[in-house]
Amino acid sequence: xxxxxxxxxxxxxxxxxxxxxxxxxxxxxxxxxxxxxxxxxxxxxxxxxxxxxxxxxxxxxxxxxxxxxxxxxxxxxxxxxxxxxxxxxxxxxxxxxxxxxxxxxxxxxxxxxxxxxxxxxxxxxxxxxxxxxxxxxxxxxxxxxxxxxxxxxxxxxxxxxxxxxxxxxxxxxxxxxxxxxxxxxxxxxxxxxxxxxxxxxxxxxxxxxxxxxxxxxxxxxxxxxxxxxxxxxxxxxxxxxxxxxxxxxxxxxxxxxxxxxxxxxxxxxxxxxxxxxxxxxxxxxxxxxxxxxxxxxxxxxxxxxxxxxxxxxxxxxxxxxxxxxxxxxxxxxxxxxxxxxxxxxxxxxxxxxxxxxxxxxxxxxxxxxxxxxxxxxx
Amino acid sequence: xxxxxxxxxxxxxxxxxxxxxxxxxxxxxxxxxxxxxxxxxxxxxxxxxxxxxxxxxxxxxxxxxxxxxxxxxxxxxxxxxxxxxxxxxxxxxxxxxxxxxxxxxxxxxxxxxxxxxxxxxxxxxxxxxxxxxxxxxxxxxxxxxxxxxxxxxxxxxxxxxxxxxxxxxxxxxxxxxxxxxxxxxxxxxxxxxxxxxxxxxxxxxxxxxxxxxxxxxxxxxxxxxxxxxxxxxxxxxxxxxxxxxxxxxxxxxxxxxxxxxxxxxxxxxxxxxxxxxxxxxxxxxxxxxxx
Numbered sequence: 001x002x003x004x005x006x007x008x009x010x011x012x013x014x015x016x017x018x019x020x021x022x023x024x025x026x027x028x029x030x031x032x033x034x035x036x037x038x039x040x041x042x043x044x045x046x047x048x049x050x051x052x053x054x055x056x057x058x059x060x061x062x063x064x065x066x067x068x069x070x071x072x073x074x075x076x077x078x079x080x081x082x083x084x085x086x087x088x089x090x091x092x093x094x095x096x097x098x099x100x101x102x103x104x105x106x107x108x109x110x111x112x113x114x115x116x117x118x119x120x121x122x123x124x125x126x127x128x129x130x131x132x133x134x135x136x137x138x139x140x141x142x143x144x145x146x147x148x149x150x151x152x153x154x155x156x157x158x159x160x161x162x163x164x165x166x167x168x169x170x171x172x173x174x175x176x177x178x179x180x181x182x183x184x185x186x187x188x189x190x191x192x193x194x195x196x197x198x199x200x201x202x203x204x205x206x207x208x209x210x211x212x213x214x215x216x217x218x219x220x221x222x223x224x225x226x227x228x229x230x231x232x233x234x235x236x237x238x239x240x241x242x243x244x245x246x247x248x249x250x251x252x253x254x255x256x257x258x259x260x261x262x263x264x265x266x267x268x269x270x271x272x273x274x275x276x277x278x279x280x281x282x283x284x285x286x287x288x289x290x291x292x293x294x295x296x297x298x299x300x301x302x303x304x305x306x307x308x309x310x311x312x313x314x315x316x317x318x319x320x321x322x323x324x325x326x327x328x329x330x331x332x333x334x335x336x337x338x339x340x341x342x343x344x345x346x347x348x349x350x351x352x353x354x355x356x357x358x359x360x361x362x363x364x365x366x367x368x369x370x371x372x373x374x375x376x377x378x
Numbered sequence: 379x380x381x382x383x384x385x386x387x388x389x390x391x392x393x394x395x396x397x398x399x400x401x402x403x404x405x406x407x408x409x410x411x412x413x414x415x416x417x418x419x420x421x422x423x424x425x426x427x428x429x430x431x432x433x434x435x436x437x438x439x440x441x442x443x444x445x446x447x448x449x450x451x452x453x454x455x456x457x458x459x460x461x462x463x464x465x466x467x468x469x470x471x472x473x474x475x476x477x478x479x480x481x482x483x484x485x486x487x488x489x490x491x492x493x494x495x496x497x498x499x500x501x502x503x504x505x506x507x508x509x510x511x512x513x514x515x516x517x518x519x520x521x522x523x524x525x526x527x528x529x530x531x532x533x534x535x536x537x538x539x540x541x542x543x544x545x546x547x548x549x550x551x552x553x554x555x556x557x558x559x560x561x562x563x564x565x566x567x568x569x570x571x572x573x574x575x576x577x578x579x580x581x582x583x584x585x586x587x588x589x590x591x592x593x594x595x596x597x598x599x600x601x602x603x604x605x606x607x608x609x610x611x612x613x614x615x616x617x618x619x620x621x622x623x624x625x626x627x628x629x630x631x632x633x634x635x636x637x638x639x640x641x642x643x644x645x646x647x648x649x650x651x652x653x654x655x656x657x658x659x660x661x662x663x664x665x666x667x668x669x
Contacts, residue, residue, distance in 0.1 A: 106480060106484070108561065108590045108591070108627075113484070126632040130633070143484060143485060143488035211479055211481070212626070213453065214481070245621045247618065256534055257533050257534030258532065258628060259533065259585070259587055259624075260532065260535040261623070263538070265617070266615045266637075268616075278623050280624040311541075312517075313516065314405060342537075342541065344517065365654060
């Protein structure tokens with residue numbers, strides 16, 4: 001789950017990290033008031049779950065409250081990578097000497113949490129990793145002991161940070177690591193972390209992404225979810241406990257299992273179609289879940305055909321079929337539907353579906369081909 | 379032979395009185411798995427499908443000497459259950475639980491490694507040695523004994539491939555679902571090594587998906603250490619970057635973890651990669667005939 005910058009800043013400030021605190025505004029007038037309150041030159045920043053805000057023009061300086069209002073008027077409502085900006089953060093503009101990057105992530109390959117730092121701050125760190133990997137230094141936290149002071153100091157010295165600034169940098173790095181661990185984050189970063197003209201450290205921009213699987217033990221953090229940032233269908237899916245990712249194609253997919261869902265999408269593409277979504281209904285394939293999945297898929301106006309691919313396995317084929325029929329009584333489907341069903345008692349399941357006039361096929365390949373053909377002839 | 383589980387497996391089921399635990403205990407018993415005990419704290423003294431239930435793993439171990447544990451415990455309690463089994467000296471722990479916070483899994487991963495215990499999962503379907511033992515939630519009937527070892531990050535996609543093999547008359551030595559989380563106890567490499575050393579396994583199927591670089595590491599391991607033929611399948615060619623595709627570990631991030639990279643790495647290691655699951659059976663037949 002992504003947090004907004006203003007939420008991340010608030011969270012990290014609780015760990016003692018000096019952040020450039022701003023004021024959230026939802027209207028240009030509020031932005032003006034915020035700038036008046038701050039009483040300085042300000043930066044107005046789009047609060048939206050999308051990268052590349054700066055390049056898209058979503059971060060702008062303003063010399064006075066009137067300009068802050070004007071700039072906010074331009075940013076609010078702006079589209080950044082498919083997301084509409086609904087809030088801005090108004091923060092003091094800061095003059096600084098140098099910019100750094102500081103981040104905590106899970107290093108999957110090493111099976112450890114990594115703390116990374118770079119003197120190439122203020123730019124996309126993934127770009128730095130690709131083009132100048134030597135500009136990034138990292139330390140792995142010990143799985144039992146955590147991230148030690150000496151490791152934090154080592155990061156600082158390797159970046160050439162002057163001795164009088166090392167202690168402050170190390171403290172910050174350890175605070176960021178602590179926040180990451182305490183909150184079950186999957187990313188916590190400060191970019192840029194700046195050295196101001198009076199030689200103090202300040203986090204100018206912060207980003208925190210939380211591990212969805214950790215939210216059950218952080219109800220306070222779970223409440224930070226911004227429903228305005230979610231695709232309405234994806235939100236509905238999440239509340240129904242269905243894994244769903246909306247895509248741009250025309251063949252709607254209802255599948256059980258994540259790997260099989262991806263393989264089904266790939267098969268659609270292989271046969272010349274485009275999947276409209278990723279959808280994993282999870283285990284069981286009950287009528288209720290299938291109905292919820294059908295509602296999501298038919299709500300997408302791009303969908304021209306639906307492919308249902310259920311590898312029932314332990315779940316009996318006739319039970320899955322009855323679930324599907326029950327779901328079809330609840331949800332009106334106006335596009336052709338192709339069903340592929342495997343499981344114990346699949347023959348009984350198939351007969352039930354065929355008696356109801358539905359197209360049932362034997363293999364995933366045939367199902368994908370037929371669903372693609374149906375979508376293209378619509 | 380087969381790997382990891384067979385007729386000598388004496389299974390403990392943790393969370394045996396729960397809905398999942400009880401259901402899969404019955405399914406595994408029907409398949410012929412020797413389940414010697416169950417554990418649910420506070421339910422000691424009861425029986426589930428004729429299996430005695432204990433309050434602690436230590437008690438179950440003392441009374442019934444299990445050599446493997448199947449953990450079907452909800453996410454908030456699963457790490458504790460795994461550590462309890464590891465501390466009691468059970469050498470193989472299979473955890474099917476989905477939704478464990480990754481930092482918890484990380485802690486458990488290092489703790490079980492330190493104790494020399496093998497953890498499979500979490501968020502996996504378990505494993506099966508057809509005709510010998512099933513320690514998992516997969517449908518037994520789709521499998522048949524034979525020479526092909528399977529290792530996969532997925533559940534139903536593995537069933538799909540197994541079903542294609544079985545229908546093509548090609549049996550399996552062991553099918554291992556290693557799980558779809560970003561951190562898992564047993565990697566592709568661990569299982570590849572076991573299959574390489576298993577005389578019954580003559581060919582290996584590796585089923586990967588987007589996210590992380592474990593398939594690339596596996597490709598490198600195959601190039602250096604695996605002499606048996608390997609066939610691959612990678613799910614998620616059409617997955618968009620930056621979106622989690624169901625599994626917590628299935629995400630392309632920072633441009634890394636794409637299907638294209640994984641397919642290229644496998645092919646560079648001499649592993650033919652199928653375009654669709656059923657095609658795996660054709661490729662396996664070809665490599666088996668070539669052996």
